[in-house]
Amino acid sequence: xxxxxxxxxxxxxxxxxxxxxxxxxxxxxxxxxxxxxxxxxxxxxxxxxxxxxxxxxxxxxxxxxxxxxxxxxxxxxxxxxxxxxxxxxxxxxxxxxxxxxxxxxxxxxxxxxxxxxxxxxxxxxxxxxxxxxxxxxxxxxxxxxxxxxxxxxxxxxxxxxxxxxxxxxxxxxxxxxxxxxxxxxxxxxxxxxxxxxxxxxxxxxxxxxxxxxxxxxxxxxxxxxx
Amino acid sequence: xxxxxxxxxxxxxxxxxxxxxxxxxxxxxxxxxxxxxxxxxxxxxxxxxxxxxxxxxxxxxxxxxxxxxxxxxxxxxxxxxxxxxxxxxxxxxxxxxxxxxxxxxxxxxxxxxxxxxxxxxxxxxxxxxxxxxxxxxxxxxxxxxxxxxxxxxxxxxxxxxxxxxxxxxxxxxxxxxxxxxxxxxxxxxxxxxxxxxxxxxxxxxxxxxxxxxxxxxxxxxxxxxxxxxxxxxxxxxxxxxxxxxxxxxxxxxxxxxxxxxxxxxxxxxxxxxxxxxxxxxxxxxxxxxxxxxxxxxxxxxxxxxxxxxxxxxxxxxxxxxxxxxxxxxxxxxxxxxxxxxxxxxxxxxxxxxxxxxxxxxxxxxxxxxxxxxxxxxxxxxxxxxxxxxxxxxxxxxxxxxx
Numbered sequence: 001x002x003x004x005x006x007x008x009x010x011x012x013x014x015x016x017x018x019x020x021x022x023x024x025x026x027x028x029x030x031x032x033x034x035x036x037x038x039x040x041x042x043x044x045x046x047x048x049x050x051x052x053x054x055x056x057x058x059x060x061x062x063x064x065x066x067x068x069x070x071x072x073x074x075x076x077x078x079x080x081x082x083x084x085x086x087x088x089x090x091x092x093x094x095x096x097x098x099x100x101x102x103x104x105x106x107x108x109x110x111x112x113x114x115x116x117x118x119x120x121x122x123x124x125x126x127x128x129x130x131x132x133x134x135x136x137x138x139x140x141x142x143x144x145x146x147x148x149x150x151x152x153x154x155x156x157x158x159x160x161x162x163x164x165x166x167x168x169x170x171x172x173x174x175x176x177x178x179x180x181x182x183x184x185x186x187x188x189x190x191x192x193x194x195x196x197x198x199x200x201x202x203x204x205x206x207x208x209x210x211x212x213x214x215x216x217x218x219x220x221x222x223x224x225x226x
Numbered sequence: 227x228x229x230x231x232x233x234x235x236x237x238x239x240x241x242x243x244x245x246x247x248x249x250x251x252x253x254x255x256x257x258x259x260x261x262x263x264x265x266x267x268x269x270x271x272x273x274x275x276x277x278x279x280x281x282x283x284x285x286x287x288x289x290x291x292x293x294x295x296x297x298x299x300x301x302x303x304x305x306x307x308x309x310x311x312x313x314x315x316x317x318x319x320x321x322x323x324x325x326x327x328x329x330x331x332x333x334x335x336x337x338x339x340x341x342x343x344x345x346x347x348x349x350x351x352x353x354x355x356x357x358x359x360x361x362x363x364x365x366x367x368x369x370x371x372x373x374x375x376x377x378x379x380x381x382x383x384x385x386x387x388x389x390x391x392x393x394x395x396x397x398x399x400x401x402x403x404x405x406x407x408x409x410x411x412x413x414x415x416x417x418x419x420x421x422x423x424x425x426x427x428x429x430x431x432x433x434x435x436x437x438x439x440x441x442x443x444x445x446x447x448x449x450x451x452x453x454x455x456x457x458x459x460x461x462x463x464x465x466x467x468x469x470x471x472x473x474x475x476x477x478x479x480x481x482x483x484x485x486x487x488x489x490x491x492x493x494x495x496x497x498x499x500x501x502x503x504x505x506x507x508x509x510x511x512x513x514x515x516x517x518x519x520x521x522x523x524x525x526x527x528x529x530x531x532x533x534x535x536x537x538x539x540x541x542x543x544x545x546x547x548x549x550x551x552x553x554x555x556x557x558x559x560x561x562x563x564x565x566x567x568x569x570x571x572x573x574x575x576x577x578x579x580x581x582x583x584x585x586x587x588x589x590x591x592x593x594x595x596x597x598x599x600x601x602x603x604x605x606x607x608x609x610x611x612x613x614x615x616x617x618x619x620x621x622x623x624x625x626x627x628x
Contacts, residue, residue, distance in 0.1 A: 054625070055622050075544040078543060078545075079544070093537045110538065110547065111227075158542075
């Protein structure tokens with residue numbers, strides 16, 4: 001479903017070329033649970049941005065659902081992100097002036113889905129994520145766990161094929177962290193592909209497939225036998 | 227993204243920073259209000275002048291003796307003659323033209339007016355009953371000059387309002403006798419006070435029948451003939467007819483000048499119209515300043531909302547959509563600002579109108595449209611750069627707040 005072929009990504013810092021990703025060859029199937037681990041600077045965030053089409057490879061090819069998305073233009077990329085990819089961030093990235101419901105609605109607004117349908121879909125989602133009594137709250141009236149759940153609702157409201165989570169539990173205490181993680185893992189049953197970037201080995205170990213990165217290279221790629 | 231959603235999202239982000247939004251709207255509103263008030267003043271001045279001309283009489287053509295030649299030497303000068311005067315019969319002959327509604331002959335002289343011991347040097351107008359209608363004048367008491375034969379030398383007079391007060395005070399004037407030069411006249415009416423109309427004060431005049439004035443001053447010519455055309459389009463015909471009738475009566479000699487009020491009026495109209503445009507243009511500069519302010523604030527907004535822009539991109543908004551969101555914000559700002567400015571401007575014009583009731587202050591429709599269009603235009607134009615900047619942000623850097 002996702003296939004990276006020979007992908008490199010180099011940044012220019014001052015007059016130096018810094019390689020964030022070097023010759024990455026990787027492929028995921030649908031419904032896989034992958035954790036990407038590594039120390040900071042290992043390129044795991046760049047990898048996530050690359051998978052989420054927020055960043056373009058300097059060289060190499062990215063195939064998503066069999067289609068080459070390396071050379072798409074801005075509008076086409078946005079469309080693919082909108083329809084196939086969901087993001088969950090460490091710092092939630094909720095729009096502070098919008099209520100929980102409006103935040104969840106945002107991707108559908110961008111996609112031009114009519115208001116009636118938006119309301120119905122948000123309501124179902126808020127209910128199943130235990131946020132039914134928080135619909136009218138602004139982000140600053142929500143706890144960290146609730147905020148991340150709103151963010152997950154927003155990431156899944158368009159029924160994406162891939163969910164990319166960047167340290168989703170990083171700003172949460174352990175108990176809420178586990179809750180959020182369970183919520184994310186629950187999505188696997190719906191056939192979503194979950195990619196989890198973390199530097200926490202304990203969390204990373206929960207994934208069936210664990211990828212370790214260092215200096216922009218894949219150090220190890222282990223598949224846990226079930 | 228739907229248009230209604232775009233507008234809603236934009237208005238949401240405007241409400242998100244109310245102080246900034248209010249200040250920008252204020253700048254826009256002041257700009258629009260300035261255009262509206264200043265053009266209203268200019269337009270008021272223009273209409274004031276036009277009204278003054280209209281009060282002099284509408285569709286007026288003025289015939290005066292003599293010819294102003296712009297080239298060569300006139301035949302009168304060659305033969306050592308003064309131009310032939312216009313007589314009452316000449317004036318009456320004008321009625322042969324179908325385009326002429328009515329006319330009022332006019333003589334002007336100066337004589338001493340006395341009642342008992344009171345004595346005043348006054349300007350004496352000689353005319354006919356038609357003058358009242360031609361000059362749009364109004365009576366306070368009594369009646370105007372009697373109609374009938376133009377050669378009738380009745381010893382009656384009509385006093386200007388101020389003259390009446392100076393000679394009679396609060397006494398009844400109508401029916402009393404006054405002495406004008408060496409003749410006695412009976413007062414039959416008093417004009418109502420009309421202030422000044424194009425340099426001619428009717429308040430301190432005495433009006434007597436034209437034939438009586440000829441006797442009084444021992445003349446036979448007319449100073450002017452005021453001719454009123456049947457309607458505006460007939461003015462050209464009246465001019466032609468008046469000239470040809472008088473030329474014919476003066477044995478083929480062109481020794482009269484016919485001027486139309488329209489020509490003078492149009493000149494004033496053009497000058498004051500241009501002035502209004504200029505003043506409005508200067509006011510429009512404040513709109514451009516407001517536009518620069520919008521650009522400045524939009525740039526700050528882009529900087530402040532970098533993370534939000536990054537998020538929108540991650541959620542699948544292409545650059546075009548981000549741009550539209552910022553355009554929508556600018557358009558909303560300018561639109562609401564313009565509406566507030568129009569209200570402010572109209573209120574301002576109204577207040578000025580209260581202070582100067584004689585000035586017909588009301589903003590011209592074109593200025594209202596131009597001000598609103600300029601406000602919207604500059605608002606959107608000056609948001610192009612901030613919007614492009616937002617649309618071109620790199621999503622990864624933007625999400626990190628860089």
